[in-house]
Amino acid sequence: MNELVEFWEKPAAAKYMIAGWHQWADAGGISSGLPQYLIEQTHAARIGRIKPDGCYLFQIPGTHHLIRPVVKLNEGYRESMQQRRNEFFHASDKELLIFLGEEPHQREGRYADAFFDAVEQLGVERVAAVAGVYGPMPYDKDRDISCVYSLPEMKEQLAQYTVRFSNYEGGATISTYLADRAESRGIEFFAFYAFVPAYAFSTQSTTVEQIAIEDDFKAWYDLMRRLSHMFGLDLDLYDLRERSEELIADWSDKVEHLARTMPHLRVKDYMDQVNANFQEKRFEPLDAVWEEALSDLFDDEEL
Numbered sequence: 001m002n003e004l005v006e007f008w009e010k011p012a013a014a015k016y017m018i019a020g021w022h023q024w025a026d027a028g029g030i031s032s033g034l035p036q037y038l039i040e041q042t043h044a045a046r047i048g049r050i051k052p053d054g055c056y057l058f059q060i061p062g063t064h065h066l067i068r069p070v071v072k073l074n075e076g077y078r079e080s081m082q083q084r085r086n087e088f089f090h091a092s093d094k095e096l097l098i099f100l101g102e103e104p105h106q107r108e109g110r111y112a113d114a115f116f117d118a119v120e121q122l123g124v125e126r127v128a129a130v131a132g133v134y135g136p137m138p139y140d141k142d143r144d145i146s147c148v149y150s151l152p153e154m155k156e157q158l159a160q161y162t163v164r165f166s167n168y169e170g171g172a173t174i175s176t177y178l179a180d181r182a183e184s185r186g187i188e189f190f191a192f193y194a195f196v197p198a199y200a201f202s203t204q205s206t207t208v209e210q211i212a213i214e215d216d217f218k219a220w221y222d223l224m225r226r227l228s229h230m231f232g233l234d235l236d237l238y239d240l241r242e243r244s245e246e247l248i249a250d251w252s253d254k255v256e257h258l259a260r261t262m263p264h265l266r267v268k269d270y271m272d273q274v275n276a277n278f279q280e281k282r283f284e285p286l287d288a289v290w291e292e293a294l295s296d297l298f299d300d301e302e303l
Contacts, residue, residue: 004114005121007048011090014097015125016231023103025173027132028196028216034130034223035100041239042091044098050114052084055104088118094233097122103174112181119187127182128227129175129191132219134198134212138271139251141280143219145226148175149190150182158190161226162283166193192226194219197251199274201265211258213251217243222283229285 020035038044070082086101104111119127137144147163149155155165172180175191182189196219198212213219221240228235259267 002114002117004051004053004110005048005118006051007088007118007121009045009047009090010122011047011092011095011097012123013095014090014122015095016233017097017099017119017122017124017127018227019099019101019127019129020131021101021103021129021174023131023174025131025133025175025193027134027198028194028213028219030130030132030194030196030216030219030223031175032100033215034220035098037220037240038091038096038098038224039089039100042094042096042098042235044089044091044096046087047090048088048118050086050101050111050118052086052102055107055111056084056102086115088122094235096231096233097124108174108177109181112178115178116182116185116187120185126188126231127190128230129178129189130223130227131173131175131191131193132196132216133193135195136199136274137195137197137278138275138280139197139213139218139255140248141278142282143216143222144195144278144281145222145283146193146195147190148179148193150179151186151188154188154190161230162281163192163226192223194223199270201270211254213247217247220244226283 018035018038020031020033022032026032071078072080084102087099089098089100090096091098099115101115133146135144145161145163146166146168147158147161148166149158159165168176173191175193179189179191194216196213196216198210200210217240221237221244224235224237224240227233228237255267255271258265
């Protein structure tokens with residue numbers, strides 16, 4: 001039993017886990033926002049946690065607001081103090097586990113051991129981590145999804161979900177680090193990184209350097225279509241689809257306003273170039289295609 005892991009309930013039937021972190025690779029609010037959204041939408045109950053002991057720093061010169069807990073005072077009295085949270089939730093009607101944590105600052109090996117000890121205790125067969133990366137891509141197209149995975153035999157199945165396999169080289173995120181640690185333990189772990197629209201105008205303007213989508217509901221929707229299908233969750237994604245459509249409409253207005261009020265940015269030319277460099281890859285599950293084809297067939301017969 002890992003001393004950092006604490007459970008007060010262990011569901012028997014949940015085979016899959018969706019995980020996210022408050023972390024630096026959190027473009028579009030995907031890694032922190034999407035798990036929280038799922039917790040709320042599925043009314044998932046908190047069942048356990050990883051204790052924060054020894055994994056977080058309080059102070060590094062120059063990073064005062066980045067790593068210290070946030071306190072809220074009222075007339076000198078502490079109303080709230082932010083706590084480091086790494087918690088497991090169970091959506092009982094979906095047989096789904098959800099993890100929402102905070103990327104550790106140190107002793108990442110100890111943190112990883114605690115995470116995977118918990119995964120094994122819960123009997124999880126596969127863990128899906130979600131995250132986002134900013135980049136110049138059309139705001140109204142399906143998001144490009146890159147993938148990192150722990151075990152070589154997972155690649156063939158993951159390829160069916162319209163992803164590209166990452167060739168990134170550089171500083172590791174918590175998800176890529178955990179994918180490495182998962183392999184040594186024989187655990188199926190993968191991360192889906194959605195590319196979130198961000199547009200840099202720094203070469204054309206000193207007042208508008210970059211605009212980016214903060215909560216990319218389109219990316220959330222595109223990720224959950226894949227995960228719901230993979231895990232057989234039968235999730236109602238209507239709300240996310242609506243939010244996605246509203247986001248696209250809002251960004252159409254925003255881009256049009258920017259083009260009209262700041263013509264020197266040459267927004268239309270910029271967006272035309274972004275679209276020209278992008279090849280949309282839509283996730284269309286084979287069973288959904290068959291279902292739609294059969295529905296069209298029966299509709300034609302009724303006519």
